Structures are given as structure tokens and as C-alpha cells.
Amino acid sequence: MIRREEVLLDFTSRFHADILDLEDKSNTRVYVNITPESIVKIGTYLFRNVGARFNIATASDLPPNIEILYHFLIEDINLLISLRVFLDREKPEIESLAKDIEAFNWIEREMSELLGITFIGHPDPRRLLLADNWPEGICPLRQDYEEWDQTADRTRGV
Amino acid sequence: MSLKLKALLKSPWVFHLSTGSCNNCDIETLDCLTPRFDIERFGMLLVGSIKHADVLLVSGSCNRMSVERMKELFEQVPKPCLVVAIGTCAGSRGIFKDSYNCPVPLDKIIPVDVYIPGCPPKPEAIIAGAVKLIEKVGGTL
Amino acid sequence: MGKTIIPIGPYHPLQEEPEFFTLTVEGETVVDIDVRIGYNHRGIEKLSEMKTFENSTFVVERICGICSTSHPYAYTRAVEDIFPMEVSMRSKYVRTIIAEGERVHSHLLWLGLAGHFLGYNTVYMWAWKLREEILDVMEILSGNRNNYAMFKPGGVRRDIKTEDIPICLKKIDSIVPTLVMLKKAVLDDPVLHARLKGVGVLSYQDAIDFSALGPTSRASGVARDVRKDSPYGAYQELEWDMIVTKNGDVFDKAVIRILEMFESIKILKYCLNNLPDGEIDAKIKDIPPGEGIGHIEAPRGETFHYVKSDGTNRPMRHKVRAPTFMNFPTYKASVKGQTISDATIILAAIDPCYCCTERVAVKDVKGRMLFNGQDLIRLSREKTGKMKQRMGGR
Numbered sequence: 001m002i003r004r005e006e007v008l009l010d011f012t013s014r015f016h017a018d019i020l021d022l023e024d025k026s027n028t029r030v031y032v033n034i035t036p037e038s039i040v041k042i043g044t045y046l047f048r049n050v051g052a053r054f055n056i057a058t059a060s061d062l063p064p065n066i067e068i069l070y071h072f073l074i075e076d077i078n079l080l081i082s083l084r085v086f087l088d089r090e091k092p093e094i095e096s097l098a099k100d101i102e103a104f105n106w107i108e109r110e111m112s113e114l115l116g117i118t119f120i121g122h123p124d125p126r127r128l129l130l131a132d133n134w135p136e137g138i139c140p141l142r143q144d145y146e147e148w149d150q151t152a153d154r155t156r157g158v
Numbered sequence: 159m160s161l162k163l164k165a166l167l168k169s170p171w172v173f174h175l176s177t178g179s180c181n182n183c184d185i186e187t188l189d190c191l192t193p194r195f196d197i198e199r200f201g202m203l204l205v206g207s208i209k210h211a212d213v214l215l216v217s218g219s220c221n222r223m224s225v226e227r228m229k230e231l232f233e234q235v236p237k238p239c240l241v242v243a244i245g246t247c248a249g250s251r252g253i254f255k256d257s258y259n260c261p262v263p264l265d266k267i268i269p270v271d272v273y274i275p276g277c278p279p280k281p282e283a284i285i286a287g288a289v290k291l292i293e294k295v296g297g298t299l
Numbered sequence: 300m301g302k303t304i305i306p307i308g309p310y311h312p313l314q315e316e317p318e319f320f321t322l323t324v325e326g327e328t329v330v331d332i333d334v335r336i337g338y339n340h341r342g343i344e345k346l347s348e349m350k351t352f353e354n355s356t357f358v359v360e361r362i363c364g365i366c367s368t369s370h371p372y373a374y375t376r377a378v379e380d381i382f383p384m385e386v387s388m389r390s391k392y393v394r395t396i397i398a399e400g401e402r403v404h405s406h407l408l409w410l411g412l413a414g415h416f417l418g419y420n421t422v423y424m425w426a427w428k429l430r431e432e433i434l435d436v437m438e439i440l441s442g443n444r445n446n447y448a449m450f451k452p453g454g455v456r457r458d459i460k461t462e463d464i465p466i467c468l469k470k471i472d473s474i475v476p477t478l479v480m481l482k483k484a485v486l487d488d489p490v491l492h493a494r495l496k497g498v499g500v501l502s503y504q505d506a507i508d509f510s511a512l513g514p515t516s517r518a519s520g521v522a523r524d525v526r527k528d529s530p531y532g533a534y535q536e537l538e539w540d541m542i543v544t545k546n547g548d549v550f551d552k553a554v555i556r557i558l559e560m561f562e563s564i565k566i567l568k569y570c571l572n573n574l575p576d577g578e579i580d581a582k583i584k585d586i587p588p589g590e591g592i593g594h595i596e597a598p599r600g601e602t603f604h605y606v607k608s609d610g611t612n613r614p615m616r617h618k619v620r621a622p623t624f625m626n627f628p629t630y631k632a633s634v635k636g637q638t639i640s641d642a643t644i645i646l647a648a649i650d651p652c653y654c655c656t657e658r659v660a661v662k663d664v665k666g667r668m669l670f671n672g673q674d675l676i677r678l679s680r681e682k683t684g685k686m687k688q689r690m691g692g693r
Contacts, residue, residue, distance in 0.1 A: 156250060
């Protein structure tokens with residue numbers, strides 16, 4: 001029965017060159033800052049070798065960066081490891097994990113259209129949620145998003 | 159109101175349409191067909207094709223993608239057709255008023271005859287709304 | 300033989316939500332599928348940033364009608380994870396009662412819809428009639444049939460009155476005999492065995508690669524359930540079973556959902572009978588800056604919420620991920636190689652709640668309509684009818 005400390009020790013020693021910071025928040029939550037270049041290496045290791053389940057990725061617009069958190073759950077020890085990367089807000093690019101692992105496909109498409117992140121090597125970079133008539137380049141989840149639709153009615157209507 | 163419509167309302171065929179809803183209103187509408195409420199005894203029937211519809215039941219907060227399809231479908235409906243807006247979202251978008259993907263409420267796109275508010279409206283409320291619709295048109299049950 | 304494209308939707312009469320599927324078929328066999336979602340996308344993550352923490356609870360409740368409790372549950376746990384803090388035992392029990400009541404009515408809804416797709420209208424009517432009893436229980440406990448508005452960060456908003464418990468238990472007990480009858484009717488029917496076994500198989504490896512969740516993954520032998528893996532609520536207070544099968548076909552998914560209902564009823568009755576005393580609300584005043592993650596097991600799989608706070612009274616970032624977002628792509632793996640008449644039941648077996656996710660036409664290569672949504676349901680029922688005849692008529 002593998003223990004939490006053993007898993008974390010193995011993980012930190014294996015990737016010590018790529019880990020910038022580690023926050024051991026509680027028994028079930030660990031947040032790790034890593035370099036963007038190492039995401040494929042570390043993500044694939046957690047998914048394939050450790051057998052963690054990929055939960056989802058959450059991206060936020062935090063000027064001057066865009067932050068992406070990849071959440072993995074190691075079910076046997078109930079440990080949620082979140083990998084944090086910071087990208088440059090002017091040109092947010094990172095390598096795609098979807099080309100090897102299906103589970104990343106849809107969320108990378110969603111992050112790319114809602115926040116404008118480019119996932120290099122994504123097999124299917126089409127729109128997922130936004131309508132066809134939504135203009136290109138306008139990312140609704142960015143902090144500087146402004147209403148572009150002149151016909152929108154934001155009154156209560158009564 | 160036209161004689162044809164009054165005649166149709168003796169046994170209205172309803173077509174249900176969702177324009178981006180959480181589905182609660184849709185389930186409560188389907189609930190009306192189940193044995194406890196059983197709206198079929200009033201002759202109301204849920205049809206699968208819009209070309210057979212007399213009454214359109216619309217729910218949902220009109221998001222951008224659904225609105226295009228809904229406009230196309232509304233063209234195909236044989237007029238006269240009555241539109242019922244079920245739920246608060248169909249009435250005025252409710253809490254989704256400020257959403258970037260829900261620009262205008264339903265009654266700015268197609269004409270609405272009856273509003274049934276609620277989130278979701280109970281099946282009793284939907285039946286009451288249906289009765290009001292029939293009375294509005296001047297028919298009787 | 301040339302390839303034909305079959306789009307299903309977006310207004311398929313029995314898929315309540317609009318979506319757009321394109322099936323590519325060779326003859327009768329499906330070789331590829333593409334799906335276009337976005338018909339339910341309402342920008343909830345952005346809306347959350349305009350509302351206070353407590354008001355966001357009501358917005359997320361309306362993401363999906365059928366799993367309407369799972370979202371506020373995961374959201375309040377995410378906010379509580381920012382501190383981090385644990386709520387009182389009584390709150391945990393009340394939350395568990397609401398969550399399990401929802402699981403029962405969601406699975407009954409699924410059973411009814413599946414029966415309707417296959418042409419078993421009696422199952423449809425019985426399942427939805429039983430569902431009304433559970434909705435009555437929920438109305439007694441919370442005041443509403445759906446959208447219970449029971450959750451808030453720090454606990455629950457309303458208490459369960461002791462005098463309501465006996466009548467709730469009586470109603471729950473009254474549906475068990477009919478549930479047992481439905482279970483036998485579905486699981487022992489040889490026509491359903493022939494119709495659903497081996498159909499729409501999702502392999503073990505695919506369930507892992509797609510990170511499938513809920514009954515969709517448990518049917519393929521991947522034993523995941525947030526209630527066991529990352530316990531919360533009152534789930535550790537009693538013994539109950541996680542239902543796992545190994546074939547990954549539509550029949551297994553039906554088995555899992557039916558058996559899970561019995562486990563849920565066990566948990567419901569235990570919680571109602573053993574409700575501990577105590578406060579129901581920790582009365583949180585200010586949310587400190589930080590981030591939190593909450594995840595719980597909805598009827599369809601794991602619901603995941605992430606909340607980031609900057610110390611003000613509004614979330615800075617709120618990410619919502621419903622289970623169908625991970626389960627939906629598995630349709631690609633489970634429908635390839637199957638026939639058109641099985642396409643709708645294989646999709647229904649994932650129990651898609653498209654509205655959670657954000658949010659089908661058959662044409663030939665010259666662009667002429669071959670089948671529409673009604674035709675596909677008719678094909679599904681015809682196949683069941685032919686099987687019944689072949690197996691001696693019932």
C-alpha cells in the first residue's frame with residue numbers, strides 16, 4: 001500500500017529540475033509550480049506511470065500571466081495534485097497533451113477559445129462551445145472582455 | 159381568433175423546443191405526460207415533427223447557437239401557431255440576463271402568447287398555463 | 300460501399316437537450332462520429348464572477364436540472380476547501396440525504412428514457428410514476444421538487460424537521476416493491492439481454508484513456524467513485540457497496556444504475572433514521588484569499604468545481620466541470636462498429652446531461668436526407684420488435 005509521502009518524494013526527486021515550487025496545502029491537496037516546457041513529461045508520467053486520473057484543467061487570466069492548473073487525482077491515496085504553469089499573457093502557448101491522451105482533448109479546445117491559449121500539436125483545434133457567429137479573437141473569460149454585441153439587451157425586460 | 163385555431167385547440171399538438179436550458183422545465187413538461195398529471199386526457203399530444211405542431215413550447219435562455227436553429231424551425235411551423243414560454247429563462251432569461259452568450263430574451267425574437275413563470279414551473283402550473291392558453295384563444299376544454 | 304453521413308439533431312424529440320451529432324456510416328455500420336455542442340453554453344463561469352459567493356450557489360444549481368444538487372454540493376465544498384474547513388455532522392447528513400434522493404430520481408428518469416428508446420413504454424411510465432414519489436419526499440424535505448436551494452458555503456440553509464421524517468420513510472418504503480419488480484422486469488428479460496448485451500462496449504483501456512466517470516467507467520471495470528475514493532458527507536458512516544461490472548456494454552450500465560438505486564435508498568434511510576443533533580450552519584463571514592477544489596459523485600460521475608478567491612466577496616475565478624464533459628467523448632469509442640439502430644441507446648447509456656457540459660442527421664454524400672431523429676428511434680424500436688418475434692413473442 002503506497003503512502004502519500006513516498007509518492008511525493010518519488011515525484012519531487014524525479015522532476016526536481018522542473019519543479020519551481022511546491023505547496024503542501026493539506027492532507028489531500030498539493031499544488032506544484034512547474035515550468036511550462038515540462039508539462040508533457042510530468043503530465044504523462046502522472047497519468048500513465050502513477051495511474052492518476054486526470055480531473056480537468058482550469059485556466060485563469062491573471063495579468064501579466066495566464067495560469068493553467070492541471071488537476072490529477074491519485075485515487076488510492078486520495079491525493080489531488082495540481083500542476084501549475086504560468087504563460088505569457090501576450091502570447092500564451094504550451095504543448096498539447098491531447099495528441100497522446102484523449103482525456104485532454106476537449107478541455108484544451110475549451111481553454112483555447114475562452115482564453116486564447118494555443119495548444120501546440122492539438123489534433124483537432126476547432127471551436128467547442130462558442131457559436132459560429134462569435135467573432136474570432138474575442139476571449140470571454142479574459143479580464144478585459146467587453147460586450148461587443150450592440151444588439152444585446154441587458155435590461156430586465158419587464 | 160380564427161375558427162381553424164379554435165378547432166385545433168380542441169386537441170392541440172405540442173412541439174417542445176429548448177433554446178439552451180438547464181432542462182428542468184423540459185423534464186417538468188414531460189412529467190405532464192406521466193400518469194400522475196396525464197395531460198393526454200385533454201387531448202394534448204407531444205409530437206416529434208414541427209410540421210405537425212399547433213402549439214410550440216419553448217424553454218431556455220436563448221443562447222447564440224440555439225437561436226439560429228430556433229429561427230429556422232419557427233419558419234417551418236405551419237401558422238397559425240401559438241407560442242408558450244415555459245420557465246423564467248424563456249420569459250426574460252432570469253439569472254442569465256448578463257451572460258455573454260444570451261443576448262436577447264425570447265419575446266424579442268418570436269412572438270409569445272403565454273408566459274408560464276417558475277424555475278421550474280410545477281406541472282400543475284404548466285397545466286394551468288395550458289388552460290389559460292385555450293381560454294385566451296376563446297376555446298373551451 | 301460509399302460512406303454516408305448521418306446527423307442527429309439538434310432537435311431530436313427524445314433527447315431533451317439540443318445537440319448536433321454527425322454519424323458517418325458505411326451501409327448500416329457506424330464508422331465515425333462527430334459532435335457539435337455549445338447549444339447550452341450560458342457563460343456560467345463568467346456570471347459567477349459577477350455574483351457573491353452565496354449567490355453563485357443558486358446560479359450553479361441551474362446548470363443542470365437533473366443533477367441540480369451535485370453542482371452546489373461541489374461548489375460549497377470548493378469554497379470550504381479555501382480555508383480549509385469541515386462542516387458540522389448534521390449538515391453532512393442533510394447534504395447526503397439530498398444528494399442521494401437526487402441520485403434515485405435521476406436513475407429512475409434514465410430508466411424511463413431508456414425504456415422509451417427501446418420501445419418499452421410501460422417501463423417509461425412506471426419509472427416516471429415512481430419518480431413522482433421521490434420528488435414528493437424531496438418536496439417535503441426541501442420545499443421544491445427540483446432546485447432545492449439547500450446548500451450554502453458552511454452548511455445547509457434549511458433544516459430537516461423531525462416530524463417530517465416518518466412520512467418520508469413511509470414513501471421511500473412504498474416504492475421499494477415496485478423497484479424490485481422493475482429490476483426483475485429489466486434484468487431478467489431475455490429480449491433485453493439479447494438487445495443490449497455486447498452493444499456499445501467501452502473497453503477498460505478506453506475508460507482509462509478518456510478518464511470516464513460514474514456508471515460509464517464502473518461498467519467497464521474501472522472502480523471509481525468519489526464517495527469511496529475521496530470520502531465526504533455521511534458516506535463513511537455505514538456500509539454500502541460500489542457496483543462495478545466488467546463488460547462495458549449498455550446492459551451493464553443499466554444494471555449498475557438499477558442496483559445503485561437500492562444502495563442509495565439504503566443510505567437515505569440510514570441518514571434519515573440517524574440524523575445527529577447540532578448546528579446546520581457554520582456562519583462563514585469572509586472568504587480568505589486562496590483557492591479551493593470540491594468534487595463529489597453526481598449520478599453521472601464526478602462533478603468538479605474550482606474556486607479562486609482574492610479576499611473580496613466575489614469569486615475571482617470559478618471553474619465548473621460536469622461529469623458528462625469527460626464521458627461524452629467516450630461515445631466515439633463505444634459507437635464505432637455498431638449499427639445505426641443502436642446509436643441512440645448507446646448514447647443514452649452514457650446518460651448525457653448536455654446542459655451540464657456547456658453545454659444527429661443522416662445524409663448521403665450528395666447531401667440528401669436519409670433519416671431524421673424520429674427514424675432513428677423507430678429503427679431502434681423495430682430492432683427490439685424483431686428480436687421479440689424471433690424469441691417467441693411476448
